[in-house]
Amino acid sequence: QGKTPACEDNEFRAYSHSEIARDAATIKNSVVMHLTTTFLRTPDSMDSGHAYLASAFSVRDRLLQRWNLTNEYHSNIGAKTIYYMSLEFLVGRTFDNALLALQLRDEYAGVLGDVGFRLEDIIDEERDAALGNGGLGRLAACYVDSMASSNYPGWGYGLRYRYGMFQQQIINGYQVEAPDCWLDSPNPWEFPRADVTYPVKFYGHLVRDPEVSYRYKWESNVVYDAMAFDMPVPGYGTENVGNIRLWSCKTNGLFDLNKFNAGDYQGATGGQVAAQILTDVLYPNDNTNEGKELRLRQEFLFCSATLQDIIARFKKTGKPMTQLPELAAIQLNDTHPTLGIPELMRILIDEEGLSWDEAWDTTTKTFAFTNHTVLPEAMEKWPVPMMDKILPRHMGIIYDINLFFLQSVEERFPKDRELLRNISIIEESNSQQVRMAYLACVGSHKVNGVAAIHSDIIKQTIFKDFVRIQGEDKFINKTNGVSPRRWVNECNPDMSRLITEAVGDRSWINDLTKLKVLESKVDDKEFRQSWWEAKQKNKARLAEYILATTGINVSPDALFDVQVKRIHEYKRQLMNILGVIYRYHRLKQMSAAERTKELHRVVVFAGKAAAGYWVAKQVIKLINSVAEVVNSDEEIGDVLKVVFIPDYSVTAAEYIIPASDISQHISTAGTEASGTSNMKFVLNGGIILGTVDGANIEIGEEVGEEQIFFFGCLAHEVDEFRHYLRFHQPKPDEALQAAFDMIQSNTFGDAHIFQPLIDAVLCGGDVYLLTVDFPSYVEAHKAVEAAYRQHDDWVTKSILSVSRMAKFSSDRAVQEYAEEIWNIEPAPVGKSTV
């Protein structure tokens, strides 16, 4: 590439630095320009789809301008940058988020209104970017949002899957998966960078350097090109724009003209197919590890392209490679990007000529690692033969990392064979496996859990020996957080308006500690009334959404009881639906007169099951079967409604969460690392019914015990219960037995379908402790009901809760990471625009 001359044309430069235009005429002009030139439409043939696209592209222009300025500025001042590596970014929609960040929402609403469109309908034209499964992917999206809004130089790195999280259809009560073809229509929120492309090698063989015994040349003919797509991340109230750089595998150049000419048309495109498949699809497993070879190749493509890109940027500074940690911090979002560690070692040793020790020192100072789960089935392990075949050089490096690590341990704890076996990165099973969590731990300078209890648990379990060897200080806690931009300001406009009034301005959107002032409003009658009305309005909006998506009519006057999250045994949706069945059983036993005194309740479920997770899919079927019977039971009427909202997504969550009165976070104690929707529900004025698990505990500490309904056994009791239940028949209490009986008497259709769910509890050792927790679960529901009937107290709980939720902003979390792990500082491009 030739050197680009510095721009001499001041008009050019001034234009690129110009302020964002806010006047209607300029906005109109840019929308029409995109309508006519980008999409070849005329204003007369504009439908809402094209109105969305043209508007989105005009907003994007403005973002890209700031994107350029931000990156130019950060590289000019030599700012240290955080790179957040994640196989998942569950971004959702961007248009509304960008309008709010740029404070252009009213302006665009006006312009679109002039031509007969409602902004809400235009916003609804956008498809979610669903490049993630659940909490882990959404957390990554919240963190890049916070980095941008808090002016930290930070980029997310991920993969641009052609098919994101599958679409869930419910057919005959069963989940059916359909592909998520989110790129079928133009995507205004990505910017292809054909100039940012890196070759990524697979397979091949190694040639040892004649001079340095540990240096190799990796030769391979299997090389794919990863190309960058940038997604701008608008900061709120600042001119900074962050970035998520996603890699896509390029297929150009892989067309085999010789085969084509010989008439082998299928063979001619074989290489393209093999390449494309690498970034075709997101693995739809949450908290499980399938161990598929294609996934390993995906992970490596991602890690290699990302590390090459980070190093290319660093090398422009002309500094020696050992100074990399002074300009770059890399955070591993769980073990999925752990191959970044051996990949950096390979580049530093084989390509940059560093010694092993220099390379190792540089690598461990650069990387830090977040663990998100303790579930054994989620632990990533790769068979050594598989890794050796696909990534021979990396396998060698991992062996050496392990050797030096074990040697250092042997020196300090001589002759402790068992210790060495326990902490070895290579598990001596048949066949040997690479333990990715151990590799991530050894290759990082800090390891963190995602809530206080979880960070304690990992120190006592998977990383116990590492704490002894590497010291307590390496293992820390960073309690998760969520973005107040998306999860309050965007999804709950009415409550946001009230908060803005109470605070006096919009500063709370970037500083949730301001919510404290709500506490002084708790006795203000008018304020309380408006607070209640805002919730009712959100419930009415959800009722419409439920009607549109399921055909079920629900009343906003009922208590809305919500559990929305991935369907997983440890999250215990089964316990929830069994509770519903027991409630139905009780209602059926009552007289009509008694029933009229009952609190009306709408029980809402939503969530996807991994395509291969049979038990979870049966739970969905059970919920739908119960819903069908209960909802059509005329005796019951509005007293109880059960709804399964299909195709849960970020956008669906934005409708559902602000409408909940009570939400359920009922994992078996010690199994949910943190949870993040629990934070979103409380930030939107809902109350939690939950176990003493994950971030529920810290939420309880902040909002006060009056504001949360806890039940169930404690994490330290779980092992003993499980042990007991392995050898003794679980004993359901009367209520649980009544629910089982109702299922077994075919009340919800053929009982055989559901028998395996019951067997898992009664004959399978009740691993998730339903029989243990059900009695206190039923009691907790009673307490909720009594509290909800005290309407005034309930509003007080709701306001007080929100006022005390500052801790759970992702801004706080990101600031802690920045100060205690990344060692980076904010670098605002321009002045604050709040």
Ligand code: 73E
């Ligand atoms: O408790 C949640 C946590 O709030 C945890 O289950 C989730 O991460 C959230 C954010 O910290 C999580 N997801 C995964 N592991 N933990 C996971 C594992 C494998 C594939 C995909 C996701």
